[in-house]
Amino acid sequence: MSSDTALRAEALGKRFGLRGGWALRDCSFRLPAGRVCAVVGPNGAGKSTLLALAAGLAAPTEGSVTVLGTTPAAARPRVGFIAQDKPLYPQLTIAETLRMGADLNPGHWDTDGAEQVVAGGDLDPEARVRTLSGGQRTRVALALAVGKRPELLLLDEPMADLDPLARHELMGTLMAQAARGTTIVMSSHVVAELEDSCDHLLLVGGGRIRLSGEIDDLLAAHRRVSGAAATTPLDPHTVIESRVTGRQLTALIRPAGPLPGDWRTATPSLEELVLAHLRNPGAPALTPADTADTADEEEHAA
Amino acid sequence: MVEYRIDRHSGVATYVQIVQQTKQALRLDLLRPGDRLPTAREVVEATAINPNTVLKAYRELEREGLVEARRGLGTFVRRSLGATPADSPLRGELEQWADRARAAGLERDDVAALFTAVLDTYFEGDPT
Amino acid sequence: MTATLSAPAPVTTAPRQIRWLLRLHRPAVYTWAILVVGVAGALLWLWGPLTDAAATAWHDYRTTCARDLPCRYDQDAILRYKDVYQYTTAVILAVPFLTAAWAGAALTGREVEAGTVRLAWTQGVSPLRWLAARLALPALLVTAGTGLLALLHHVAWSAGEGRIDTAKHWYDVPTFYSGGPLIAALALTGLAIGALAGLLTGRSLVALCVSALSVAVLWIAVQMSLPHLWPTVAGVAGRGRFPTYSGIKVEEGIVTSTGAHVPASTCASDASAWCQRFNDQRHAAGFYVDYHPYSHYWPLHLVPAGLLLALTAVLTTLTFWLLHRRTTGTPTKAARAVGAGRGGATGAAR
Numbered sequence: 001m002s003s004d005t006a007l008r009a010e011a012l013g014k015r016f017g018l019r020g021g022w023a024l025r026d027c028s029f030r031l032p033a034g035r036v037c038a039v040v041g042p043n044g045a046g047k048s049t050l051l052a053l054a055a056g057l058a059a060p061t062e063g064s065v066t067v068l069g070t071t072p073a074a075a076r077p078r079v080g081f082i083a084q085d086k087p088l089y090p091q092l093t094i095a096e097t098l099r100m101g102a103d104l105n106p107g108h109w110d111t112d113g114a115e116q117v118v119a120g121g122d123l124d125p126e127a128r129v130r131t132l133s134g135g136q137r138t139r140v141a142l143a144l145a146v147g148k149r150p151e152l153l154l155l156d157e158p159m160a161d162l163d164p165l166a167r168h169e170l171m172g173t174l175m176a177q178a179a180r181g182t183t184i185v186m187s188s189h190v191v192a193e194l195e196d197s198c199d200h201l202l203l204v205g206g207g208r209i210r211l212s213g214e215i216d217d218l219l220a221a222h223r224r225v226s227g228a229a230a231t232t233p234l235d236p237h238t239v240i241e242s243r244v245t246g247r248q249l250t251a252l253i254r255p256a257g258p259l260p261g262d263w264r265t266a267t268p269s270l271e272e273l274v275l276a277h278l279r280n281p282g283a284p285a286l287t288p289a290d291t292a293d294t295a296d297e298e299e300h301a302a
Numbered sequence: 303m304v305e306y307r308i309d310r311h312s313g314v315a316t317y318v319q320i321v322q323q324t325k326q327a328l329r330l331d332l333l334r335p336g337d338r339l340p341t342a343r344e345v346v347e348a349t350a351i352n353p354n355t356v357l358k359a360y361r362e363l364e365r366e367g368l369v370e371a372r373r374g375l376g377t378f379v380r381r382s383l384g385a386t387p388a389d390s391p392l393r394g395e396l397e398q399w400a401d402r403a404r405a406a407g408l409e410r411d412d413v414a415a416l417f418t419a420v421l422d423t424y425f426e427g428d429p430t
Numbered sequence: 431m432t433a434t435l436s437a438p439a440p441v442t443t444a445p446r447q448i449r450w451l452l453r454l455h456r457p458a459v460y461t462w463a464i465l466v467v468g469v470a471g472a473l474l475w476l477w478g479p480l481t482d483a484a485a486t487a488w489h490d491y492r493t494t495c496a497r498d499l500p501c502r503y504d505q506d507a508i509l510r511y512k513d514v515y516q517y518t519t520a521v522i523l524a525v526p527f528l529t530a531a532w533a534g535a536a537l538t539g540r541e542v543e544a545g546t547v548r549l550a551w552t553q554g555v556s557p558l559r560w561l562a563a564r565l566a567l568p569a570l571l572v573t574a575g576t577g578l579l580a581l582l583h584h585v586a587w588s589a590g591e592g593r594i595d596t597a598k599h600w601y602d603v604p605t606f607y608s609g610g611p612l613i614a615a616l617a618l619t620g621l622a623i624g625a626l627a628g629l630l631t632g633r634s635l636v637a638l639c640v641s642a643l644s645v646a647v648l649w650i651a652v653q654m655s656l657p658h659l660w661p662t663v664a665g666v667a668g669r670g671r672f673p674t675y676s677g678i679k680v681e682e683g684i685v686t687s688t689g690a691h692v693p694a695s696t697c698a699s700d701a702s703a704w705c706q707r708f709n710d711q712r713h714a715a716g717f718y719v720d721y722h723p724y725s726h727y728w729p730l731h732l733v734p735a736g737l738l739l740a741l742t743a744v745l746t747t748l749t750f751w752l753l754h755r756r757t758t759g760t761p762t763k764a765a766r767a768v769g770a771g772r773g774g775a776t777g778a779a780r
């Protein structure tokens with residue numbers, strides 16, 4: 001059952017309703033185990049749909065998603081999930097919520113781990129969930145997810161409506177969880193807050209995967225270049241975005257070979273990379289995992 | 303025990319910041335041989351950075367022979383760095399020089415630029 | 431440095447869903463308990479003291495007022511019997527509506543609406559087992575409670591028969607429904623309707639209304655089809671007389687000279703001179719009434735109850751199927767072909 005792949009999608013698509021639009025279409029990617037993966041994209045790009053499919057809360061319309069080497073349904077006991085609005089039962093106390101987690105996840109509940117997450121927020125275990133603030137709810141939801149001892153933790157916009165301090169604390173808790181070996185997938189529409197925490201990126205735009213891979217590899221595959229507009233041929237390279245100001249040309253490219261010495265080049269920041277791809281929906285996608293692991297895939301299929 | 307402060311806007315890669323701050327602590331004698339570095343878990347809980355970044359920094363320190371990982375126990379300091387404890391004579395000389403520079407009317411940025419230029423001349427090619 | 435996760439211990443105990451189902455729906459459990467205990471108590475009171483007091487009052491009435499002697503009887507006892515009988519009957523008849531409304535609003539509708547299903551379905555319990563617990567426990571409690579109340583109602587009603595002059599006949603509609611298994615079957619169907627409506631609409635208020643309304647429509651359908659679910663018996667009489675019957679009249683008509691029964695909407699007796707002439711013209715030999723006597727009481731309860739249980743089973747299966755398709759459904763053949771045929775094209779630009 002164990003696998004070095006935490007999450008894999010193959011031609012994954014999801015349409016809501018018979019005549020509804022595609023929330024997600026033709027998505028293929030592979031996320032190795034042990035990574036902290038950012039699912040980035042504008043609102044309505046399909047991030048929540050992708051996470052719901054992985055969590056086994058929705059069924060794909062086409063294609064398939066493999067979670068921890070098996071189906072989302074079979075992986076359910078090993079996957080933690082927190083929905084964007086952090087649903088909890090308002091009438092329960094925090095302590096009751098955790099006891100419920102223990103009762104519904106028999107055999108692999110981590111009482112200490114869950115209580116530590118709650119204790120980190122200085123919360124009264126006897127407080128009712130309906131009296132909690134947004135940040136406190138997030139913490140309880142996280143405690144419930146962490147108590148499950150998940151191998152994969154799926155978080156939909158965990159940082160939304162949290163104050164900066166709560167964000168930092170929550171991210172610290174998540175990273176401590178990652179240090180224990182848990183693969184973490186979190187969606188966000190704010191790139192800056194993920195840059196130091198995540199090492200893998202899934203950029204979703206218009207229901208499709210635009211970029212997928214290790215953040216370092218993705219950054220290394222792109223260059224921000226500038227040079228004289230008249231003498232800078234971009235032809236052999238994949239151009240994500242280019243702009244001419246006066247005689248100056250600046251561009252974000254995916255080099256196909258060595259770059260001429262008279263260009264000024266720099267590695268783009270993650271935010272620059274993401275924004276350039278989102279501004280240019282026509283730019284080709286880059287999903288290295290998609291092509292690099294076909295052998296691995298066959299092995300799983302066998 | 304050393305505590306890392308990560309500056310997101312410094313332009314320096316996060317793992318390099320950890321390496322630099324560890325070395326700084328070694329130079330200032332805040333970390334001594336036999337001391338244990340914080341675990342990746344402790345670091346990331348406080349700084350909210352990716353654990354692999356911490357591990358990468360520790361591997362770098364290990365490669366340089368400054369620390370060693372002992373399985374199941376943690377990462378320990380093997381040797382100290384340089385001979386510039388906080389009260390060394392070199393530091394005293396530098397303080398005197400800084401005093402003279404201020405008396406001569408130099409501002410903080412002027413001093414920093416001067417210092418960096420001299421550093422670049424004498425320590426060219428050294429790893430940071 | 432990275433501690434590897436210790437392999438989860440093998441699951442030895444089943445998830446304790448029931449405990450949390452009871453906890454989450456504690457107000458409903460308490461309400462149901464109070465309702466059952468309260469109505470059961472009232473029915474026991476009706477069965478014993480109230481029936482006896484009312485029977486005594488009626489006896490006094492018959493031996494005084496009815497014989498033109500000065501009236502001397504306990505009118506309050508008779509009214510008290512009537513009130514308690516009506517109230518308990520009304521509450522029992524409300525049970526299917528209450529069950530359906532609760533199931534639609536609170537059991538599934540609110541969970542979908544508030545998003546807590548996404549919490550429940552990502553624990554170590556599959557959505558189907560979640561639904562199974564959510565249907566089984568209420569079904570058990572509703573069957574037990576409603577069954578007890580219907581039994582007590584039947585017993586209490588029987589105790590007044592022949593002793594209380596204004597006691598309801600067995601075929602009085604409220605009395606009939608509240609005193610047998612049919613009411614429990616209606617409540618169970620209401621539960622299934624509510625659970626499905628809540629899951630389908632995902633809106634607790636909408637599901638509440640839809641479920642309650644569906645039970646009303648279903649009940650009307652049961653009432654209309656009830657007489658035809660069991661063979662009737664015929665009461666026959668010659669010309670100039672009325673067929674005698676007691677129970678639920680289903681059909682009446684004339685008996686022809688050949689002995690055949692022909693339904694008649696007018697003049698199913700020689701009640702007037704005009705009818706007499708009319709029946710002469712059509713050569714009526716007599717009259718008949720098809721009806722259900724009291725001996726059909728149990729078949730008339732059990733047959734529709736069985737049909738309702740079958741409907742409940744269909745609705746429940748539909749609910750499970752729907753939930754399975756929504757959460758873990760398998761992709762269609764075409765989709766699988768797309769997945770298999772995936773080439774390098776997926777990485778290319780749109």
